[in-house]
Amino acid sequence: MTTRTIPSQQLLRERRPADLYRVPLRARLADPAFNTMTIAILLVAIAAVAYPLYFIVIASVSDPNQIYEGKVWFLPAGFTLEGYQRIFADPAIWRGLGNSVLYTVMGSIISVGSILGAGYALSRKDLPGRKFIMLLFIITMFFDGGLISRYLVVRDLGLLNTMWAVILPGAIGVWNLIIARSFFEHSIPDELREAAQLDGASDFQFFFRMVLPLSKPLIMLMLMIHVVGNWNSFFDALIYLNDDTKYPLQLVLRNILIQSDVAASGNLSGDVESYAAAQRVAELTKYAMIVISSLPLMIALPFMQKHFTKGALIGAVKS
Template sequence: MSLKTLPAKTIPPRGESPAAADRRSEGKSKFRTFRDRYADRTFTIVAMTILLLSIIAVIYPLYFIVIASISDPNAVYEGRVWLFPSGVTLEGYQRILTDGRIWSGLANTMIYTVLGTAISVSTILCGAYALSRKDLPGRKYLMLLFVITMFFDGGLITKYLVVKDLGLLNTVWAVVLPGAIGVWNLIIARSFFENTIPNELREAAQMDGANDFRFFFQMVLPLSKPLIMLMIMVHVVANWNSFFDALIFLNDDSKYPLQLVLRNILIQSDVSSTGTTGGDIASYAAAQRIAELTKYAMIVVSSLPLMIALPFMQKHFTKGMMIGAVK
């Protein structure tokens, strides 16, 4: 014989009727519901306010650079440019886009970006998959060698001597090879393969006659699209913005990437504005005006291609950001 649990009854205090006790209990329940709803609404408002302020703090500097690049520098100095452009002019863009060095630098940057990204992503994927295999001999020692390079570096002089002895100076390989493998990205990719590609899948493929190369190219890579897109996006941004290796290893101006060309143009504009004689105030003001227009326009020109490409890869980039995380 089973016993049924009887619902608990509210025992009214002495001198209080059951109806009054029920009304009091109902009032407390409504108060708790109102309090919880008010707390949720307050949290939502605070969270949305913080998020909105964060978005403004990120977007407004970019917007200001755009409107400042087409505004009169005097208006920018006077603080009249903060929401809308003032004294619209495209002189800065005209001076930059009519310079042949810009188009040469853009072509070089595209070559370095495509070639560097292809080499980096290919080597990282192959190396990370090999390190994720538990049957790889010396797997732990190889990983230890990679990790050591994250904390100890030979320095710039040693790096330059190695590139020089290999005969890579003033070549495209001096830009794309020294930093081809990022150890942190290698660790992320290895963790992804360890947590995503089960050993049972490899054993099933081997039973069907697939060797390691066929399993990697036909099964592992198709299952690793979020990882591949993340690696491509990270290396595209890094190679596009890179200029230090080109500054150290390249001597030919025709091989300079866009970032280095823009840097040289900016330095040239600053030197022209500061090198004017003190008595020629009009010339100094004109040179300073051109330098300011060029500075803002260069930021827009160098950032615009990535800003156009990023939204199209946002879905894969967001999904890939969580790969390799602790679950």
């Protein structure tokens, strides 16, 4: 009598699905419980981030007295656009908006162009002294001359009270340079450059025609970082600019807020109604200014998010 060997696949077909996929009750409940808990935590985190932004928006069109009384939670109370009307009636706002757009565009172009060029050069193994040059960049991450030394350098270069005083001192971030160098090292193979050289392409032609088109995630990452940084920057303008016609929007809004607070504080010695009116204006302009300064980035950044994530992972994981 001979025994017949059943192939493993046939044996699997003959067994009942319940025998194959019989899982203990605890294991079957583990995944749904984990998923439910994860979703709940994520919803709480989203609410914790989104609700303050939503509250700022509804508070900017609500009566400050209603806000103080705790009547503003999910819908505006005492709807008013007075805060926006007061802000946009000020010509300094429009001038500051134009300055911010100029500083952001020029600063981002200069910063991204410099980082891409320097990062690609430092990624080339045939660059003489590239390790020493990279060491000089890294040293600046740990040692800083301080604000006074930077101010003296900007002054001696004749950049005070100019657009370049806001753009050039912080044009290149060493951390971003490291990300760019790592991206080029691991994403642009040497064989591709050798093939381009055999076809007669120079280094500049290879960089502009082949490297840059393959580096769109990195370019979008750098653009996003520098657009956000340049748009929100006001400290350099506060230090290096003396002409208020050259102030960026963030600095203009800061000055308006300070003036509103000072006006409200100056009415402490007067009647209560004047102080309450001044405080009301200060609160209206405060919420409206937050919305105005944040809205452009909130509109633009979602369209760049996927490129930001991809570029950050490529530049960071492989570094």
